[in-house]
Amino acid sequence: MMILVTGATGSIGRHLVRLLRQQDKPFRAFVRDPDRARELDCDLVVGDFGDPDSIAAALSGVDRVFLCSPGAQPTPGSQPMVAQQTTVIDAAVRAGVRRIVKVSVWGARPGGLLAEGAHAEIEARLDASGLDWSILQPSGFMQNFLTGTGAFTSGGDLLGAYGQGRVSYIDCADIAACAAVLLSSDLGNGRRFVLTGPEALTHAEIAARLSEALGRTVSYIDQPLSDFADNLVAQGLPAQFAADVATLYADVADGSLAETTSAVHDLTHRPATTFAEFLSRERDLLRQWPPRHYG
Ligand SMILES: NC(=O)c1ccc[n+]([C@@H]2O[C@H](COP(=O)([O-])OP(=O)(O)OC[C@H]3O[C@@H](n4cnc5c(N)ncnc54)[C@H](OP(=O)(O)O)[C@@H]3O)[C@@H](O)[C@H]2O)c1
Numbered sequence: 001m002m003i004l005v006t007g008a009t010g011s012i013g014r015h016l017v018r019l020l021r022q023q024d025k026p027f028r029a030f031v032r033d034p035d036r037a038r039e040l041d042c043d044l045v046v047g048d049f050g051d052p053d054s055i056a057a058a059l060s061g062v063d064r065v066f067l068c069s070p071g072a073q074p075t076p077g078s079q080p081m082v083a084q085q086t087t088v089i090d091a092a093v094r095a096g097v098r099r100i101v102k103v104s105v106w107g108a109r110p111g112g113l114l115a116e117g118a119h120a121e122i123e124a125r126l127d128a129s130g131l132d133w134s135i136l137q138p139s140g141f142m143q144n145f146l147t148g149t150g151a152f153t154s155g156g157d158l159l160g161a162y163g164q165g166r167v168s169y170i171d172c173a174d175i176a177a178c179a180a181v182l183l184s185s186d187l188g189n190g191r192r193f194v195l196t197g198p199e200a201l202t203h204a205e206i207a208a209r210l211s212e213a214l215g216r217t218v219s220y221i222d223q224p225l226s227d228f229a230d231n232l233v234a235q236g237l238p239a240q241f242a243a244d245v246a247t248l249y250a251d252v253a254d255g256s257l258a259e260t261t262s263a264v265h266d267l268t269h270r271p272a273t274t275f276a277e278f279l280s281r282e283r284d285l286l287r288q289w290p291p292r293h294y295g
Contacts (some may be wrong), residue, residue, distance in 0.1 A: 003027035003059050003183050004275040007068030009037050011143045012103060015176035016066060017042055025184050030058050049084035059095035064183050072114035074241040081117035086125045099132040101182045106137045106194050107256060113244040134188040136178060139196040139257050142169045142278045152290040157219045158207045161228040167252035168196035168260045171273035178267045193263045198272040200258045213286055225250055231292035
């Protein structure tokens with residue numbers, strides 16, 4: 001068995017690499033910058049999603065692939081992840097790979113906005129590929145609040161337009177643990193797993209947990225959707241992208257990510273990580289908090 005881990009330096013990938021190393025599984029990490037990836041402390045194969053030859057070379061001798069690339073981008077036309085991931089799927093078929101475990105998103109559906117529509121397109125390509133596959137459809141990442149995907153004021157308050165909508169944010173380490181199970185077994189072939197944390201929190205409750213972990217008050221400031229979209233445009237993001245993001249926020253406010261599932265426990269046989277446990281583990285990252293602001 002040989003596993004290729006794409007997105008190895010990312011929020012999920014770095015945990016997956018750590019787990020596969022601990023479990024002594026044979027794997028290599030597909031990275032674009034070997035210097036930046038050195039801290040992964042594993043076999044590296046250098047390549048780029050934009051370079052099909054490098055993908056073909058990386059797949060030599062590989063029978064299982066973890067497929068993960070960056071999320072939605074404010075670029076016009078098709079989302080870059082579609083070309084990136086379908087190139088890997090097509091190359092995997094040619095290389096005789098047997099199984100792909102793909103990171104998608106909860107709510108992926110044809111015609112969906114941004115990542116939801118793009119992932120649905122990739123899922124369909126994977127389904128038609130003839131390969132064995134499992135698809136992970138995670139809720140929002142807890143890591144968003146530490147890595148810059150969340151939005152903060154310059155004073156460190158949490159910004160959003162979620163109202164009282166609850167979100168069952170998940171720890172990327174739990175997504176990686178599920179992926180490790182599926183990559184090292186034949187479980188879950190042809191199945192989609194909606195992965196969530198163990199609790200669904202409002203953003204006011206998340207601000208309270210951040211306050212406790214940081215020892216200072218963090219408030220949640222709820223903005224009208226139109227203000228939130230205007231802020232994104234003021235930062236230079238395209239109007240259509242801002243409008244799509246605002247629509248997704250409205251869905252979240254309506255509870256689109258509010259359920260919890262037992263999939264993490266079912267696959268890993270241990271409970272999913274709570275937000276408080278996540279913050280306690282990530283004390284070092286919290287020292288650089290807040291990661292950025294939209295003030
Ligand atoms: N954020 C959320 O709340 C959320 C929720 C559900 C699903 N998702 C999905 O999760 C996925 C992102 O996962 P993540 O957060 O773990 O990823 P991430 O932290 O954004 O990392 C992306 C990875 O892809 C690599 N990469 C980027 N461009 C590349 C290229 N041209 N060639 C080769 N490698 C490249 C990056 O390497 P470098 O280190 O070289 O940049 C990095 O390892 C997306 O598909 C997103 O839709 C996200």
